[in-house]
Amino acid sequence: MKxxxxxxxxxxxxxxxxxxxxxxxxxxxxxxxxLPSPATVFLVLIEEVQSxxxxxxxxxxxxxxxISFSISMILGCAIGILLGCHQKLNAFFDNWLIIFLNxxxxxxxxxxxVWFGLVETAAILAVVINKLPNVIVTIREGTRxxxxxxxxxxKCYRFSKSKTLRHVIWPQLHPFVMAATRSGLALIWKIILVxxxxxxxxxxxxxxxxxxxLFDVASILAYTIAFVTLIQGIEFFILKPIDNxxxxxxx
Amino acid sequence: MSxxxxxxxxxxxxxxxxxxxxxxxxxxxxxxxxxxxxxxVGPSGCGKTTLLNILxxxxxxxxxxxSQTDSLTSPKVGYVxxxxxxxxxxxxxxxxxxxxxxxxxxxxxxxxxxxxxxxKQSFPAHLSLGMNRRVAIIRAFATDPDLLLMDEPFxxxxxxxxxxxQQLLIxxxxxxxxxxxxxxxxxxxxxxxxxxxxxxxxxxxxVITEVPISIPRQERKQETKIEKxxxxxxxxxxxxxxxx
Numbered sequence: 001m002k003x004x005x006x007x008x009x010x011x012x013x014x015x016x017x018x019x020x021x022x023x024x025x026x027x028x029x030x031x032x033x034x035l036p037s038p039a040t041v042f043l044v045l046i047e048e049v050q051s052x053x054x055x056x057x058x059x060x061x062x063x064x065x066x067i068s069f070s071i072s073m074i075l076g077c078a079i080g081i082l083l084g085c086h087q088k089l090n091a092f093f094d095n096w097l098i099i100f101l102n103x104x105x106x107x108x109x110x111x112x113x114v115w116f117g118l119v120e121t122a123a124i125l126a127v128v129i130n131k132l133p134n135v136i137v138t139i140r141e142g143t144r145x146x147x148x149x150x151x152x153x154x155k156c157y158r159f160s161k162s163k164t165l166r167h168v169i170w171p172q173l174h175p176f177v178m179a180a181t182r183s184g185l186a187l188i189w190k191i192i193l194v195x196x197x198x199x200x201x202x203x204x205x206x207x208x209x210x211x212x213x214l215f216d217v218a219s220i221l222a223y224t225i226a227f228v229t230l231i232q233g234i235e236f237f238i239l240k241p242i243d244n245x246x247x248x249x250x251x
Numbered sequence: 252m253s254x255x256x257x258x259x260x261x262x263x264x265x266x267x268x269x270x271x272x273x274x275x276x277x278x279x280x281x282x283x284x285x286x287x288x289x290x291x292v293g294p295s296g297c298g299k300t301t302l303l304n305i306l307x308x309x310x311x312x313x314x315x316x317x318s319q320t321d322s323l324t325s326p327k328v329g330y331v332x333x334x335x336x337x338x339x340x341x342x343x344x345x346x347x348x349x350x351x352x353x354x355x356x357x358x359x360x361x362x363x364x365x366x367x368x369x370x371k372q373s374f375p376a377h378l379s380l381g382m383n384r385r386v387a388i389i390r391a392f393a394t395d396p397d398l399l400l401m402d403e404p405f406x407x408x409x410x411x412x413x414x415x416x417q418q419l420l421i422x423x424x425x426x427x428x429x430x431x432x433x434x435x436x437x438x439x440x441x442x443x444x445x446x447x448x449x450x451x452x453x454x455x456x457x458v459i460t461e462v463p464i465s466i467p468r469q470e471r472k473q474e475t476k477i478e479k480x481x482x483x484x485x486x487x488x489x490x491x492x493x494x495x
Contacts, residue, residue, distance in 0.1 A: 149332070149334065149336050150336060152304075152332075153332065156307045156308065156328060157329075157351075157394060167341060167349055171338070171340040246340075248374075249340045249375075249376060250376060
């Protein structure tokens with residue numbers, strides 16, 4: 001019996017149940033509109049899904065997320081590898097990178113909307129500008145730590161450029177790309193809601209803003225749950241399998 | 252193809268921050284005949300690896316020339332580095348296939364000779380160092396090189412494994428002969444393997460003397476003959492004792 005309780009799956013379930021129990025007790029005790037019980041939130045969630053509202057806004061946000069994420073990863077990898085390889089180029093652009101890293105997200109968002117109008121492109125651009133420097137810095141570090149012995153080997157055995165990139169460089173960058181992906185997703189989720197709140201008329205951010213004005217906490221929590229579940233899904237069904245496949249050569 | 256002549260007049264490293272200038276190789280002349288197995292013997296740190304890197308085309312910052320008779324192109328080089336330098340994320344077979352255009356049968360044959368046919372789908376991290384070294388040797392052979400460079404490939408192997416690897420190397424080489432330049436500081440190993448020994452001294456590196464090995468290959472398994480040849484070397488060329 002003791003062994004059964006300490007199994008990881010059982011432990012996770014128990015801790016989730018405990019969390020729900022604490023939430024429920026608090027909600028019942030406080031009996032306030034600002035903290036609805038788990039059951040209420042769950043009902044709202046079902047309702048929102050059935051009405052099609054939540055899927056509509058969630059898919060809008062997801063589309064923006066995937067476009068801006070792809071752009072910043074592809075651009076970031078290319079620029080990161082370039083800066084990691086060329087010292088002079090890096091010395092020239094290093095302070096640009098530091099500036100962009102330190103501009104508050106809100107500033108880029110506002111500036112993008114002011115300069116390009118309240119359009120989709122401006123929204124995506126704002127997210128990309130926020131995310132790009134992080135990717136560049138991570139990939140640059142990865143490129144700097146490339147194994148020169150293996151690069152020499154590739155040169156000696158006359159590997160073509162694409163072969164070297166695919167078989168020698170990319171596997172070494174993989175952990176850095178995964179790190180950039182994970183931190184990137186987390187960052188983009190947070191920024192994209194602000195972007196939507198400030199200048200879009202659909203998406204999760206817009207909806208949350210609406211619920212805030214109506215003081216509808218149950219809906220806010222319902223949307224949050226949908227959100228978190230989705231991110232967990234991405235981690236569990238996409239990132240973990242990629243990781244496992246790429247790591248199989250390790251001891 | 253048949254003959255390779257190496258003539259390096261100067262190879263130096265400069266350290267701009269300290270304004271230091273160090274000459275590593277000076278007036279080194281070396282000729283390699285067709286299918287010849289030559290061992291370079293010299294103290295560690297004398298610049299042998301630098302020489303191999305130049306021959307492999309990894310370092311072009313030197314004065315001198317590397318030329319082949321009958322061919323204008325640079326020789327096709329196989330390089331067995333001091334460390335195996337296998338790609339850890341590719342299997343044994345993929346590592347060999349990536350470096351060479353050899354047919355799968357040829358690779359299978361090499362794997363069999365080296366006793367690795369069961370490990371071709373393994374990743375390098377799952378094999379011992381000795382096995383990894385053998386894979387690196389197969390990789391070099393599979394490219395069917397004009398010139399095979401070997402930089403102390405058997406160092407840090409235990410003696411029985413090293414002997415086995417030496418035997419396997421000779422087997423492979425007699426199957427498919429080509430020029431080999433083998434760096435070692437183990438004189439016994441050099442006598443067992445080579446057609447000719449080239450003794451080098453350091454700071455800067457140049458050739459002291461060259462000694463052909465007169466023991467027929469089939470008699471080289473006899474330890475006493477090797478030992479006798481070694482003792483005779485020290486008597487005939489007293490200057491080499493300081494190197495080892």
